[in-house]
Amino acid sequence: DIQMTQSPSSLSASVGDRVTITCRASQGISTYVNWYQQKPGKAPNFLIFAASSLQSGVPSRFSGSGSGADFTLTISSLQPEDIATYYCQQSYTTPYTFGQGTKLEI
C-alpha cells in the first residue's frame, strides 16, 4: 500500500500568513494527489485534484504543487474561514490512502 505522510500534524498561524502543508508518498505517484478540507463536524470538501488543479469555486489563495512523491498545499494569505483539517489523498492505485491530516489553527 502507498503511505501518505503529511507534515506538520498541526500548525498555528495568523490571519494573512502564507501557510504550506507537505505530503510525501511512499513511492512515486506522478500527480495523482488530491487535497481536501474538513471543518469540525462537517464532511470533507474537495479542494485540489491532480496535485495542482483547483476545483471550481475554491478560492484562488489555495494552490497545490508537486509530482512524483512530494506535494504541497499552500494558502497564500490565511483567512479565518480556513481553520480546518487538511488531508492529502492518492488516487494512483487502490487502496486510495489519505494522509493523517494537518490541523490548522489560528
Added chain:
Amino acid sequence: EVQLVESGGGLVKPGGSLRLSCAASGFTFSIYSMTWVRQAPGKGLEWVSFISISGSDIYYADSVKGRFTMSRDNAKNSVYLQMNSLRAEDTAVYYCASSGNYGGNNPFDNWGQGTLVTVSS
C-alpha cells in the same frame, strides 16, 4: 444541486450487520464512480470501498475485505454498503462520495453528510 444522502447507520452489537444506503441527486449518477470513506471518532479519513460506473469493478480496504460489500443501483441512483461481522473498530462516521473522472484522476468530488455507525455491546 448535487446531493448525497446517507442512511442506515446506528448502534449494532459486535458480530452484527448493517446496510448503509446513499441516495444521489442533482447529477448524472450513472457516469460517476462512487466511494465510501469512514472516519472514526477523533481520527482521520480512511478510504473503505470504491465501485466503478457499471459496478463491474469494486475495491476494498484490507480492513473490511471479506466483511463489507459495496453495490450500486443506477436505476435508483443509489449505492450501498453491506457491513457484516462488525467490530468495535468499525465504529465511525461513514461518508459516501462521488468520484468523477478528472483527466484520469478520480478525486472524491462531492460528499454526503455522513451516517454514524457504532459497534458496541
